[in-house]
Amino acid sequence: MNYTFALSAPPSPPAVRATLSYLAPNEQAPVHYAFEPPPGTPWESARYDDCPVDIGDARQWRNRPSVHREGFALWNAPTALRDHGDDEEIRRVYYPELEALALAATGGQRAYVFDHLVRESAPVASLDFGRSARGRAAAPNARIHNDYTERSGRLRLALVLGEDAGIGAGPRYCIVNLWRSLRGPVLDTPLAVCDARSVDASDLVEAEVRYPRRTGAIYVALRSPRHRWWHYPGMDRHEVLVFKQYDSQWSGVARLVPHAAFAHPEAPAGAPPRLSIEARCLVLFDERQGSVS
Numbered sequence: 001m002n003y004t005f006a007l008s009a010p011p012s013p014p015a016v017r018a019t020l021s022y023l024a025p026n027e028q029a030p031v032h033y034a035f036e037p038p039p040g041t042p043w044e045s046a047r048y049d050d051c052p053v054d055i056g057d058a059r060q061w062r063n064r065p066s067v068h069r070e071g072f073a074l075w076n077a078p079t080a081l082r083d084h085g086d087d088e089e090i091r092r093v094y095y096p097e098l099e100a101l102a103l104a105a106t107g108g109q110r111a112y113v114f115d116h117l118v119r120e121s122a123p124v125a126s127l128d129f130g131r132s133a134r135g136r137a138a139a140p141n142a143r144i145h146n147d148y149t150e151r152s153g154r155l156r157l158a159l160v161l162g163e164d165a166g167i168g169a170g171p172r173y174c175i176v177n178l179w180r181s182l183r184g185p186v187l188d189t190p191l192a193v194c195d196a197r198s199v200d201a202s203d204l205v206e207a208e209v210r211y212p213r214r215t216g217a218i219y220v221a222l223r224s225p226r227h228r229w230w231h232y233p234g235m236d237r238h239e240v241l242v243f244k245q246y247d248s249q250w251s252g253v254a255r256l257v258p259h260a261a262f263a264h265p266e267a268p269a270g271a272p273p274r275l276s277i278e279a280r281c282l283v284l285f286d287e288r289q290g291s292v293s
Contacts, residue, residue, distance in 0.1 A: 015054055015055060015057050016054075016265060017265070018053065018262045018263065018264065019050040019052055019053070020053050020192060021142045021144055022049050022051050022223040023046060023047075023222050025222065027046040027047055028046075029206065030044065030208070031044070031045040031210065032044050032143075032207060032208065032209050034210060035210070035212050046207075046220075049223070051223050053229050055192050055229040055231050055262070056230045057231070057232075058230040058231060067105050067106055068253045068254055069253075069254060070195045070197065070230075071193070071195065071196030071256070071257035072193045072241060072244070072254075072257055073242050074239055075239065075240050077238070078238045079093075079097055079180070081094045081097075085118075090116060094277075095113040095116075095279070098111075099111040099112065099281060102178065102242065102283050105176070106174060107285075108283035108284055109284055109286045111283045112160050112161070113178075114156075114159075116277060116278065117138055118275070118276070118277050119138045119141070119276050120137040120273060121140050121188055121274045122273065129142075129143050130142065130261070140189045140191075140261030140276075141260065142189075142261045142262065143260060144220060144259070144260040145207070145219060145260065146219040146245060146257065146258050146259070147175070147177060147245040148175055148217075148219075148246040148256075149217045149219050151206075151217055152216060153175060156246070156282065157173055157282065171249075171285070172247070172248050172284075173248050173282060174245075174247040174248065174249075174282075174283050174285075175246040175247075175280060176242050176243065176245060176283060177242070178281060179191055179241045179243070179276060179277075179278045180235075180240045180241075180278075181239070181274070181275070182276055182277055183272055183275035185235065185236050187264060188263070188267045188272075188274055189261045189263060189264065189273075189274045190262065190274075191231060191235075191259060191276075192231045193230055194221075194227050194228065194259065195227075195228040196244065196254035196255060197254070198228040199256060199257075200226070203221055203224045203258075204219040204221055204222075205219065205221070205222060207219065207220045219256065221258045227258075231262075243257045244256065244257050245257065261274075
């Protein structure tokens with residue numbers, strides 16, 4: 001099956017000033033629970049500060065962002081997915097669409113979507129790590145984070161490919177997140193992404209995420225005046241934001257893109273709560289491919 005994609009055409013809302021949730025200074029090795037923690041244990045071990053930041057309108061950026069330069073790009077990519085509550089349909093219909101899109105966005109040779117998550121904002125709720133209430137979809141995650149660290153990014157290759165990991169032992173692979181609205185334009189809690197070129201390694205702190213059967217590792221972010229934040233206002237169902245979460249190539253390309261949901265200060269009263277789906281995809285590059293700019 002062939003898929004075709006094009007970069008989205010830009011409308012024109014302005015930038016906004018909003019708050020983003022940074023790790024407070026001097027907090028070390030945060031731990032987050034994705035399930036009910038043991039009695040007496042907090043859901044989060046660290047403190048986070050809501051910091052005011054300017055978030056630009058990426059639709060207005062004259063040089064359209066690239067997944068290998070800034071670390072993110074918006075694609076016009078309608079989907080045939082109809083029932084986001086049907087995991088079998090998501091894997092059968094949606095995963096192949098995303099794998100084709102990931103290859104188009106990155107220039108990779110093979111792609112493997114390996115998980116997905118549906119998020120829905122509650123009508124009245126504070127934004128935090130995006131845990132799901134019992135019987136509900138996960139909430140938007142407002143803690144600034146990157147889905148992989150240097151360590152967990154390296155481990156993911158073998159976890160995805162299993163016994164076939166040897167076929168991916170070429171010079172380069174990356175992991176991208178593919179994010180889509182499921183309910184029309186996102187007005188209340190958009191997703192902000194940080195230009196990878198404005199992030200230093202010293203801005204990132206490894207954090208544990210404890211699940212019932214395993215412990216994962218992500219980065220959370222300390223505030224820096226160098227960070228440059230962007231979002232795509234009114235992202236609609238036919239659009240997908242592709243952004244880098246790990247790249248095994250150490251130089252010449254975007255490698256990590258911290259991101260977070262934020263409460264839009266100009267969201268209209270009664271705006272429908274955000275309903276979105278995100279998926280993560282491993283992309284392998286041909287051995288002959290070097291740096292991509």
